[in-house]
Amino acid sequence: MTASVLPPTSLVTPKIQLQTENLSRTYPSGDGQITALRPFSHTFAAGMTSVVGPSGSGKSTLLNLLAGFDTPSGGTVRVGGTDIHSLSEAGRADFRLGNYGFVFQSHNLVAILSAQENVEFPLMLAGVPPKERRERARALLAQxxxxxxxxxxxxxxxxxxxxxxxxxxxxxxxxxxxxxDEPTGNLDTRSGEVILELLTRPALEGKTVVLITHDPDVAALADYHLRVRDGEVSVEGSQ
Incomplete structure (x- = not known):
């Protein structure tokens, strides 16, 4: 991989931890049920964790549960000690705004907003004053x-x-x-490398980065590795 777009930084203590305990998800199907995620307990370490598995294995189910987009059939997701699924829907949305960042395969930018306005958007929702959010957005775009x-x-x-x-x-x-979630899936090789380099920076800063990918070469760049198959999540060790 080429040199990082961003300057290197030292590892720091993570602000919060992402943890699951007996997290599971089933869906009704006819007279029975489909198990999309079997009970899964794990503490995501600071750094980057890759999650790999075939289509339909449960990767997206896991991601949606970690984000609070979907409701588990059992177990908990804790972020910094907060059980996010104990919050109301509005409470989860507010919690995500302050504690989560999301990057999807399709960038999901707002078409009528400029690049800077798109970056400012979460800060606007959080009530950050215009001058501060403009400065922060400009600084990130420069980075x-x-x-x-x-x-x-x-x-x-x-x-x-x-x-x-x-x-x-x-x-x-x-x-x-x-x-x-598959942040390099729609990109050419060089653009994909740049995106992965950018995602490495927050991992080095002590944030928890969870990377869903089908590409073993991309997964190999992570510090920690999970594999999902038929709803079963297994830990594959660390570098």
């Missing part, structure tokens, strides 16, 4: 090398540029947990 593209709409950005804006947006609230 991902897009300060000159700040006022461009997503339709005027390349796929790699749009994904870099999405990473800036994910990091602008300084979240402790970053969830990335």
């Amino acid at each position: 991902v090398g897009l300060e000159q593209r700040a006022h461009h709409l997503p339709s005027h950005l390349s796929g790699g540029e749009a994904q870099r804006v999405a990473i800036a947006r994910a990091l602008v609230s300084d979240p402790a947990v970053l969830l990335a």
Whole structure:
């Protein structure tokens, strides 16, 4: 891999931990049920954890439960001691806003907002004053090398540029947990390398980065590794 876009930084103590305890998910199916995720207990260490597995194995189910987008059939997800599934739907949304960042395969930028406005968006929802959110958004865009593209709409950005804006947006609230779902899946090799380099920075800063991927080469870059098959999550060790 080429040299990092961002300067290296030292490992620091993570702000919070992401933990699961007997986390499971089943869905009704006819007279029975489908087990999408079998009971899974794990503490995600600071750094990057890859989650690999075939299509339909349960990777997306796990990610949705970790994020609080879906409700478990059993068990808990704790972030810094808070059981996120004990919160109301509105409470989970507020909690995500302050503690999570998300990067998806499709960048999910708001089409009518500029790159800078997209990065500012989570801060606007959190009630951050305009001057502060503009400064923070500009600083993140500079870190991902897009300060000159700040006022461009997503339709005027390349796929790699749009994904870099999405990473800036994910990091602008300084979240402790970053969830990335196939973030390089739609990109060419070089753009994918840049995105992975950008995701490495928060991992080095002590944040918890969970990377869903089908690519073994991408997964190999992570510090820790999980494999999902038929709803069963297994730990594959660390580097």
